[in-house]
Amino acid sequence: xxxxxxxxxxxxxxxxxxxxxxxxxxxxxxxxxxxxxxxxxxxxxxxxxxxxxxxxxxxxxxxxxxxxxxxxxxxxxxxxxxxxxxxxxxxxxxxxxxxxxxxxxxxxxxxxxxxxxxxxxxxxxxxxxxxxxxxxxxxxxxxxxxxxxxxxxxxxxxxxxxxxxxxxxxxxxxxxxxxxxxxxxxxxxxxxxxxxxxxxxxxxxxxxxxxxxxxxxxxxxxxxxxxxxxxxxxxxxxxxxxxxxxxxxxxxxxxxxxxxxxxxxxxxxxxxxx
Amino acid sequence: xxxxxxxxxxxxxxxxxxxxxxxxxxxxxxxxxxxxxxxxxxxxxxxxxxxxxxxxxxxxxxxxxxxxxxxxxxxxxxxxxxxxxxxxxxxxxxxxxxxxxxxxxxxxxxxxxxxxxxxxxxxxxxxxxxxxxxxxxxxxxxxxxxxxxxxxxxxxxxxxxxxxxxxxxxxxxxxxxxxxxxxxxxxxxxxxxxxxxxxxxxxxxxxxxxxxxxxxxxxxxxxxxxxxxxxxxxxxxxxxxxxxxxxxxxxxxxxxxxxxxxxxxxxxxxxxxxxxxxxxxxxxxxxxxxxxxxxxx
Numbered sequence: 001x002x003x004x005x006x007x008x009x010x011x012x013x014x015x016x017x018x019x020x021x022x023x024x025x026x027x028x029x030x031x032x033x034x035x036x037x038x039x040x041x042x043x044x045x046x047x048x049x050x051x052x053x054x055x056x057x058x059x060x061x062x063x064x065x066x067x068x069x070x071x072x073x074x075x076x077x078x079x080x081x082x083x084x085x086x087x088x089x090x091x092x093x094x095x096x097x098x099x100x101x102x103x104x105x106x107x108x109x110x111x112x113x114x115x116x117x118x119x120x121x122x123x124x125x126x127x128x129x130x131x132x133x134x135x136x137x138x139x140x141x142x143x144x145x146x147x148x149x150x151x152x153x154x155x156x157x158x159x160x161x162x163x164x165x166x167x168x169x170x171x172x173x174x175x176x177x178x179x180x181x182x183x184x185x186x187x188x189x190x191x192x193x194x195x196x197x198x199x200x201x202x203x204x205x206x207x208x209x210x211x212x213x214x215x216x217x218x219x220x221x222x223x224x225x226x227x228x229x230x231x232x233x234x235x236x237x238x239x240x241x242x243x244x245x246x247x248x249x250x251x252x253x254x255x256x257x258x259x260x261x262x263x264x265x266x267x268x269x270x271x272x273x274x
Numbered sequence: 275x276x277x278x279x280x281x282x283x284x285x286x287x288x289x290x291x292x293x294x295x296x297x298x299x300x301x302x303x304x305x306x307x308x309x310x311x312x313x314x315x316x317x318x319x320x321x322x323x324x325x326x327x328x329x330x331x332x333x334x335x336x337x338x339x340x341x342x343x344x345x346x347x348x349x350x351x352x353x354x355x356x357x358x359x360x361x362x363x364x365x366x367x368x369x370x371x372x373x374x375x376x377x378x379x380x381x382x383x384x385x386x387x388x389x390x391x392x393x394x395x396x397x398x399x400x401x402x403x404x405x406x407x408x409x410x411x412x413x414x415x416x417x418x419x420x421x422x423x424x425x426x427x428x429x430x431x432x433x434x435x436x437x438x439x440x441x442x443x444x445x446x447x448x449x450x451x452x453x454x455x456x457x458x459x460x461x462x463x464x465x466x467x468x469x470x471x472x473x474x475x476x477x478x479x480x481x482x483x484x485x486x487x488x489x490x491x492x493x494x495x496x497x498x499x500x501x502x503x504x505x506x507x508x509x510x511x512x513x514x515x516x517x518x519x520x521x522x523x524x525x526x527x528x529x530x531x532x533x534x535x536x537x538x539x540x541x542x543x544x545x546x547x548x549x550x551x552x553x554x555x556x557x558x559x560x561x562x563x564x565x566x567x568x569x570x571x
Contacts, residue, residue, distance in 0.1 A: 050553075056465045057436070164318065193317035193493060194537040201539075205552045220465065223496075223539035227549040250541050264466040266473075266496035267540045272520050273500065 015047030018214050019068070019101065019182050024077030026063050026238075037063040039238035040077075045182065048212040050204070052225035052246070055235035056261070061218045064235070065186045068216070069103055070094060099129065102175035104168070106187035111171055112159035118170055119155030125174055143173040146211075147203050165196030172203060176211075183207070184216045189224060201228050222265055226250050234258045276307035279487045280454055285342035285353060287324050291335065298324040298337070300511035304489075306454070306504075309480055311488045313502030313519065315495055315534065321511040322491045323377065326456045328353055329489060330374035331364035346371060346453055369400050373452035373485070377459045380439035383431040389442065390427040396446055409449075416445050419482060420475055437468025441475055448484050455485045461497050473501045495538050499523060507531045 026038040038060045045051055053061045066072040068079060070089065079087045086097050105111055113121060119140075126136045141151050147169035159167060168188060175183055185204065189197045201224065207213045217228055225232050226246060233243040234257065242255040253259045287299040298321045306312050316322045328339045333355045342353035351371075355361055368374075376382075383392060390410055397409040410427065417424050426434060426442055434442065440460060448455055457476070461469040480488060490502055498505060499519060506516040507530065515528040526532045539545050 056467070194495070194539075195317065195533055198537045198539070202552060205549070209553055221539070222541045223545060226541040226545045227539045227552075246546065250546070251543070261466065262541060264470045265541055266466075266469070266500045267542060268496045268499050268523060268535070268538050271496065271500040272523060273503070 015049070015212075017044045018047045018082060019045040019216075020080045021064075021068060022078045022080070024064070024067060024079065025075045026060075026067060026072070027075045036238050038067065041235075041238075041240050043233060043240070043243075045214050045216060047181070047214055048208055049231065050208055050215040050217055050229045052217045052219060052229035052232045053235060054219055054222055054225050054232060054261075056220060058237075059235040060238040061235050062186055063238075065103070065184055065216070065218050069101060069184060070097060099178045100180050101182040101184065102178050102180035103184040103186065104171045104175055104188040106190055112167065114159055116158075117155065118157050118159070118162070121159075122155070122170075122174055122177065126177060129178060139177055140173075143176040144170075146176055146207060147173045148199075149173065163196075165192050165199060168192060168196075168200055169203065172200070176207070180213070182214045182216065184218070186218045187220070188217075190219065190221065197224070198227075204228060222250065222262060234261070276309055278305065279308045279310065280304075280306045280344060280346040282329060282353075283343045283345075285325060285328050286340040287321070287328050287333065287342075288338050288340060289336050290338050298511055299328060302508075302511075302513050304506060304513070304516075306487045306489065308486055309483070310503045311476070311480060311490055311501055313498035313505045314489055314491045314508060315493065315498055315505060316508035317493055317534075320508045322508050323458055325508070326374070326458050326489065326491045329454075330372050330456045331355075331368055332374055334361070344372075369447075370450050370452055372454045372456060373447050373450070375444055375447050375455060375457040375460055378463065379443045379447070379460070380436060380463070383434075383439055383443065385431050387430075388427070389429055389431075389434075393427065393446055393449070397449060400450060412449055413446070416449065416484070419484075420445065420478060422475075435468070437464050437471060440464060440468070441472055444472065444475065444479075448479065451484060453486050455488045456491065457488055458491045459493070460490070462492060462494065469497060470500075473497065476501060495523075495534060496540055507534065 020043065022042050024038060024041050025036065028035045028037055041064060043051065053064065055061045067074050070086065074087060078085055081097060089097055122140050123136055126132065126139065131139060144151050144154060149166065149169055154170065162170065189200050192200060204215055205228065208215055217225065219225055229246050231244065232246050232249040233240045234249065234255065235241065236257045242249055242253060242258045249258060250262065253262060282304045285299055285302045288295040288297050302325055304312065314322050314325065324337065327333050327337065328342055329344065331353065333339050339353050339355045344351045344353050351367060393413045394406045394409040397404040413427060414424050422441065426438065431439060444460065461472055464472065476488060479485060490498065492498060502519050504517065505519045505522045506513045507528065509530045515522060515526065515531045522531060523535065526535055
């Protein structure tokens with residue numbers, strides 16, 4: 001495709017582009033052959049917007065996320081944050097980047113150390129950023145407030161004493177403590193029950209409107225993208241095959257793959273058999 | 275209304291052995307007609323898997339079935355499992371009268387043997403006289419009936435996709451033509467396209483009377499709207515509402531059913547509108563803010 005990122009992901013109401021990637025590719029060597037997991041992807045994330053990347057298992061969306069987070073090196077391409085090339089940052093610069101670009105992953109259980117209470121877990125994260133004492137407590141209270149959790153009822157608990165929804169909200173609070181500009185949510189709500197999922201998505205909605213957070217929302221579930229995102233990019237086998245506003249992509253899809261993906265999604269009222 | 279296939283009455287299950295017993299299923303009764311698919315919907319911890327295990331007669335300590343009667347094929351089976359003798363008593367019904375497709379079944383295919391050996395193992399577990407040739411003939415016929423490639427029998431698990439493994443294990447678990455299949459979250463780990471293929475296969479299997487009825491356990495209401503004739507909505511160990519799928523989706527009576535329906539996010543204009551309202555700072559959809567409100571325990 002010859003389109004430039006500008007013409008497809010910008011619209012007049014958008015803020016400045018905060019984070020972007022240009023022609024990013026990731027190749028893995030598997031048993032002597034090369035697998036292209038992400039193939040020449042360019043995306044832009046304007047400030048205070050929500051971009052959803054949707055695709056089926058194996059489409060490369062998590063690999064893309066890992067590269068944007070700088071947890072995995074790119075094979076080729078560039079990642080830019082606030083106009084600066086961050087593709088090969090290291091040391092202090094990279095730590096600074098990580099404080100501004102935070103992530104929440106799929107399995108909230110896997111991200112917790114089972115032997116620490118929520119309180120010590122959050123305090124330890126803050127200690128890494130050299131925030132301690134009253135300042136730390138105030139920040140923890142503020143961030144738990146964003147996700148609608150009471151510190152008194154939460155901090156003394158161990159991860160296994162929280163439900164999946166509560167654990168995931170603690171993970172969002174933990175990410176927010178770093179006062180990030182970008183929150184990357186990789187299937188962050190996929191393991192949650194439907195009612196709690198809406199609850200966490202609403203937290204993301206509110207953070208965007210109240211704190212101006214930029215959200216990259218990675219999901220296989222087009223319905224969630226439809227509820228949350230301003231823009232949608234559809235990935236198939238490592239490539240972005242369709243992108244545009246949520247309305248364009250979901251309600252008048254152009255690509256064959258997007259149409260097929262949408263046709264397979266059961267629609268609560270439209271699919272009734274009897 | 276079709277003829278009655280099965281009726282379960284007053285099922286009560288507890289998890290014991292700890293400091294105090296925990297009642298997971300609290301007096302549930304269900305009815306299923308011949309050729310019907312019943313969707314059992316509810317969220318994590320509501321007791322739907324436990325109920326499925328009780329119906330399939332595979333409850334083992336610390337889960338105890340305190341009471342419950344399953345009437346099927348003119349037989350009345352006491353579902354309670356209070357002693358080892360009860361587990362033995364249930365043995366002839368397992369896999370034949372009621373077959374269970376447990377959660378994550380696709381991950382239970384042994385990685386070290388070919389699928390055809392698994393087919394034989396499963397058949398032999400129920401009837402030691404079955405030869406490998408007989409088991410394979412039956413499996414081949416079944417796969418052909420359901421438009422699935424017969425060559426999968428020669429594969430190892432790692433050579434198959436998740437969707438194919440799940441359909442295959444569904445076929446294997448119904449080789450004995452059980453009257454009733456309990457399928458626990460069979461579509462939950464699959465992509466939408468694989469989900470659709472599994473749903474279509476289940477419908478074809480009931481149509482061809484490979485089994486006469488299915489209890490489809492899931493938290494996914496849109497999938498149930500595709501597959502089920504009737505719905506039973508479960509919350510905190512009880513069935514709060516039951517009825518034809520269309521009636522429940524279009525005119526839910528119970529508050530919990532309404533909560534569950536309002537949290538479905540399908541790619542529709544309605545979902546989009548709700549999202550837009552929320553992002554512009556309006557109240558947005560009603561969503562419970564705590565686990566207490568949704569009855570998870």
